[in-house]
Amino acid sequence: MELLKVHGSMNTFFLYEGNDREDFPQLTKQLAALDEQIDGLLTVSPSTHADAKMRVFNTDGSEASMCGNGLRCVARFVCEREGVDQAVIETMKADLAVQKEPEIDAGVNMYGVEISPVSFQLADLPMTLEEHTEWRQQALPFMDVDIPFTAVAVPNPHLIGIVSKELQKDPSHQEKWAAYFNGDNPYFSDGVNLSYVTPLKEGIFVRTYERGVGFTDACGTAMTASALVSCLAGLVPFGDVSVFNPGGMVNCSVKSEDGHYQLKLSGNATYVAVYRFQAGDSLADGALELVKQSDEQPAYEKFIEKISSATAELR
Numbered sequence: 010m011e012l013l014k015v016h017g018s019m020n021t022f023f024l025y026e027g028n029d030r031e032d033f034p035q036l037t038k039q040l041a042a043l044d045e046q047i048d049g050l051l052t053v054s055p056s057t058h059a060d061a062k063m064r065v066f067n068t069d070g071s072e073a074s075m076c077g078n079g080l081r082c083v084a085r086f087v088c089e090r091e092g093v094d095q096a097v098i099e100t101m102k103a104d105l106a107v108q109k110e111p112e113i114d115a116g117v118n119m120y121g122v123e124i125s126p127v128s129f130q131l132a133d134l135p136m137t138l139e140e141h142t143e144w145r146q147q148a149l150p151f152m153d154v155d156i157p158f159t160a161v162a163v164p165n166p167h168l169i170g171i172v173s174k175e176l177q178k179d180p181s182h183q184e185k186w187a188a189y190f191n192g193d194n195p196y197f198s199d200g201v202n203l204s205y206v207t208p209l210k211e212g213i214f215v216r217t218y219e220r221g222v223g224f225t226d227a228c229g230t231a232m233t234a235s236a237l238v239s240c241l242a243g244l245v246p247f248g249d250v251s252v253f254n255p256g257g258m259v260n261c262s263v264k265s266e267d268g269h270y271q272l273k274l275s276g277n278a279t280y281v282a283v284y285r286f287q288a289g290d291s292l293a294d295g296a297l298e299l300v301k302q303s304d305e306q307p308a309y310e311k312f313i314e315k316i317s318s319a320t321a322e323l324r
């Protein structure tokens with residue numbers, strides 16, 4: 010089978026186009042065993058009512074309801090395939106509008122995607138905290154550090170803490186709690202994506218430990234949810250928020266109307282290479298053969314170089 014390697018802010022996936030298959034979880038685990046760079050598999054199949062249907066599988070084989078960085082790459086794939094600048098993509102819980110946007114830097118393709126629905130109801134993550142239906146901007150009573158956390162589903166589950174520069178620079182605290190929340194614990198029965206957010210001079214910085222994956226260079230839904238949480242906490246004004254991450258930066262548009270939020274994530278959708286995959290008998294037994302390298306990565310790296318001064322205060 011042919012696979013396209015893509016990334017959004019270096020959140021890297023293989024993209025497979027074809028009909029739904031029962032073995033997607035196993036296929037993802039095989040691909041992750043062969044290529045440690047990837048954070049999962051994106052699948053693009055026909056939709057009964059939208060332009061295409063996207064599914065996303067984490068490297069542990071679990072399926073997630075959404076993937077913001079992945080949706081930008083799927084948006085590009087579908088728009089280029091159809092010869093259009095905008096489309097609607099069916100995802101597990103919503104049909105989402107996507108569109109091509111002007112290049113952010115020479116040779117860096119940009120796409121904008123809707124992130125929806127948004128819910129602060131703990132039941133929608135799910136998260137269990139006795140007698141609470143929401144958890145916004147409060148320290149968790151069982152945690153060893155006083156971090157204001159917010160739980161939000163967009164619609165995949167996120168726990169977002171606003172942390173000091175010192176805590177941001179040392180990811181061991183985040184890693185310890187993320188591993189706990191994604192193992193046997195009384196709070197998150199399906200696990201959670203855990204993000205630590207630090208305000209910068211211009212915008213915010215977000216590091217995410219993804220459910221089913223581990224630390225990633227960027228998580229699109231986490232960055233969009235973090236922008237919303239930062240607006241609600243008064244760290245940045247509502248509107249366009251620059252969100253920096255270990256793999257680059259994106260723009261998140263956060264609008265509020267009568268307690269309803271409209272969220273949009275804009276960022277790169279980069280094609281890295283085309284591969285041919287041959288399944289094997291065991292997980293590491295398959296073969297991935299490079300068919301064609303794209304020339305887009307150097308342009309992306311130039312863009313990263315240009316924005317690197319924005320996060321200098323965290324180094």
Ligand SMILES: N[C@@H](CCC[C@H](N)C(=O)O)C(=O)O
Nearest residue numbers: 073076077078165228229230
């Ligand atoms: N990287 C994604 C999110 C992928 C799914 C996540 N690990 C989950 O299980 O919810 C993004 O860009 O949003």
